[in-house]
Amino acid sequence: MPGFDDMRRRMVEQYKREGYVKRREMADAMLNVPRELFMDQAYVEYAYYDQPFPIPGDGRQTISAPYMYPIFYEALGVRQGDRLLEIGTGSGYGAALARELVGSKGKVVTVEINEVTFEFAKANLTRAGYSDVIAVLGDGSLGFPEEAPYDKICLTATAPDIPPPLLEQLSAPGRLIAPVGQPSSLFGQDLRLLTREKDGKMKTMTIMQVVYVPLLGKHGWRER
DSSP, X not given: OOOHHHXXXXXXXXXXXXXXXXXXXXXXXXXXXXXXXXXXXXGGGGTTSSSOEEOSSSSOOEEOOTXXXXXXXXXXXXXXXXXXXXXXXXXXXXXXXHHHHHOTTOEXXXXXXXXXXXXXXHHHHHHTTOTTSEEEESOGGGOOGXXXXXXXXXXXXXXXXXXXXXXXXXXXXXXXXXXXXXXXXXXOEXXXXXXXXTTSOEEEEEEEEEOOOBOBSTTSSBOO
């Protein structure tokens, strides 16, 4: 059986062929972050399988299938120097990839509402060498105004609509990506990309259908 390094390289090459990974920076980020360090130990051998796996929490949290991360970050156009806010830390893998993409001049803030999941993610980020990610335990639907504004905002749970506090914390220009729709929908949810221009005008497009857990909190499907 090939080692994790070989599996990681094969995964990135596959995603480049399939069009998920478009930029060299995205490929480098995925090569640099050891996904196996963000898996629950019960599933670590499946770190590079194209599917989500459970992580500690309330029974619904997962580490998303690996191809979903370049779908989000390529659409956002995450680049060196960006200030990025992630809502829904999960395993911490997405925050680590974002940290690679924004580089030493950028900043990554990630907010997680479930305490068990938060502690899991924080330990993973520290072990993998990303302790400079600002990890916050709290209601992600409120964003994190202390570090606003953000050039890019990434929501990793489905919401009834894009939470107003996130729009308030988005720069102009800036981009926000979020699943929007009923968590129980048979057809999944709309993955929406919102772009705010320099003059403040906004446009929204739907990229694809996805399936994500519900956003909790004041502007989510229900309170914690």
